[in-house]
Amino acid sequence: MKNNYSIAIVGNKETILGFKALGLKTFNANTTEETVKILFELKKQEIVVDEKTGETKPEYAIIFVTEDLAMGISKDDYKKLSQQALPAIVPVPGSKGATNYGIRRIGQIVEQAVGSDIFKE
Amino acid sequence: MARLNVNPTRMELLNLKTRTKSAKRGHKLLKDKQDGLMKTFMEIVKEAKSLRKEVEEKLSKAFKNFMQASSMMTPEVLESALLYPSAKVELEVKTKNVMSVYIPYFNLKQEGDILNYGYLQTSGELDISLSAFQELFPSLIKLAEIEKQAERLAAELETTRRRVNALEHKLIPDLEDTLKFITMKLDEAERATKVGTMRVKAMIEAAEAAEAAEAAAAV
Structure with missing residues (x-):
């Protein structure tokens, strides 16, 4: 299907288990380095939409990252x-628990x- | 303000005049774009902020429930219960063009049952906490959508703001200064030639007058 994407979540084991039941693709990471590595890999994954033109689209539309891991991602990597x-x-x-990181990010x-x-x- | 490095000629003057005109036009257009973006951005950001607060609250509660539920089972049982979920999520993505920025809209499709495990070894709390997750999931998607929109708009706003400022405070004043400089230079040259001609004319007239006086004396 053309316009369908998957959703992924990166986090520690306890966090991702709950989301796994919902049908998200889960990836286990315990440190920021692991998270960044996984994020880059996920970003690279693409599905070929049109074989003739070679048009591709990313596999994942949304990647959720738990706050404690997202906090450590450097600005360059995030960009x-x-x-x-x-x-x-x-x-x-x-x-x-919440760390206020999300609200600060909006700021x-x-x-x-x-x-x-x-x-x- | 720095002047541009050009020769003060009529040709340059004409060129610079057209450049100033297009710079001003571009400035106006970009300013309009900035205003348009800002309007959309403000709406989205306000929504994002309240939604995030709401979602975070709900999610913390859901996690607490889930933690309690999982503490009643051994990790192995919990993991094997959730190992093969039958629920599926798929996301439909549409994009909308706001002032030349493509912002995504997500449409969630959920399928299957999340409670896909044997009830014998798992606790009832797990069912409850999982349905709490499912309930809050659409608002989580909504949050992802508007946060991404805000992020995209913010990036575009930043570049637009820089462009507007560069035009307003650097390029347009520079061009205007240069224009002024060239007009002054040209006026000065014009006056110089005028004075020169007048002096030559005066010299010729003086010579003619002296000649006439000489002829009169000779008579």
Whole structure:
């Protein structure tokens, strides 16, 4: 099928088990280095859409990463991973609880766009 | 402000005038684009912020439930129960063009039953926590969608802002300064030739007058 993509989650064992039941592709990672490696590999995976033109699309549209792992990803790596429209890399709070990383990330996005974080409380 | 390094000729003046005109036009267009992007971005970011708070809260609760449920079983049993899920998720992706930025829209398709294991060895809490996961999953997808949109828009906004600023504060003032410089130079040259001609004319007239006076004296 042409417009269908898979969803992946990268995290520690306890976190990904719950999502596995939902049918997501799960990848186990315990350190940031492992996470970055997996993310790059996932990004590389492509499906050929049209054999004649050689048109490809990424296999994964959304990759969830648990916050504790996402926090350590360097800016350069993150930029390389997220510059295209897909996949979307989204930090989610893991089994260790929320760390406010997601909210801070939105703050960073606002700062990038506007020049300063205007929604800061 | 720095002037551009050009010769002060009429030709350059004409060229620079057209360049200034297109720079101003480009500046206006980019500014409009920036405004348009900003409008969409603000809406999306506000939504993203509230949605993220909501999802994080729900997800933490779901994890807590899941943890409790999993603590009642041995890890082996839990893992084997969830090893082969029959539920399938697929994502349909559509893109929409907002001010030349393609932003993704996700459409989730879920299939199959998540409770796909024997009930004998697993606890009832597992069922509950898994259905909590399933319930919250659509909002997680929605969150991914708007966060990605915000991210894309932010990147585009940044470059547009830089372009607008470069035009507004560097290129257009430079061009205008250079234009002014060339007009002044040309005016100066014009005055110089005028004065020169006047002096030559005066010299000729003086010579003619002296000649006439001489002839009169001779008579």
